Amino acid sequence: MKRIILLSILGIILFSFLVVAQEEHDFTEAKQLIDSGISCSELTNEQLEDIGDYYMEQMHPGEAHEYMDEMMGGEGSESLKQVHINIAKRIYCNENVNGMMNGGMMGWGMMGNYYYQNPQNNNSYQNTFIGFQIFFYILIILIIIILVLVTLLLINKLKKQKRRKQ
Incomplete structure (x- = not known):
């Protein structure tokens, strides 16, 4: 068995x-x-x-x-x-x-990206939202600066409160 x-x-x-x-x-x-x-x-x-x-x-x-x-x-x-x-x-x-399936399943141009071949024979992607990207980079930098300033103000405020208690 x-x-x-x-x-x-x-x-x-x-x-x-x-x-x-x-x-x-x-x-x-x-x-x-x-x-x-x-x-x-x-x-x-x-x-x-x-x-x-x-x-x-x-x-x-x-x-x-x-x-x-x-x-x-x-x-x-x-x-x-x-x-x-x-x-x-x-x-x-x-x-x-031109695409894996003649333009891909969603087609070229989705989300603003267009595939092209430039004159130097290098394949590239062109993003039509480049102006918006610059705007968002500036916005992110401003937000970071504001957060750093708020953090510094809170630290100074806490230090002043600590000095008053002593």
Whole structure:
């Protein structure tokens, strides 16, 4: 009886290792492509997808990567394939790709941020609220100054009260 239980537990453990090994992605081809430094014009979309999937795994390892894949259409979907290709083009090829999904899920321009490529070929974000940011910085500095002054006045007041009692 003990032998049967032991063999069944051993079988479950071996089976779980096979399932885990089968679920993990093999990124050796993507690593080889990246290490080779091959030109982007020579890469196929399938190779770009592998490279993008590898980069996504580096940014969001394990379950986070699987969750991101599900959010972008699920394994095997055309939208997820396009996301992986765009990640590879942006990171590996250093191309200016317009969003992960043609503008992203919320579109460009949300919260005043616009992505553009400037003439020096540096990718940048332009924030339309820069004037408001300066206003808030000045406001924060004024609040800090007022808090310091109030603190100093309270300390002086407490010192005067302490002197009167003595």
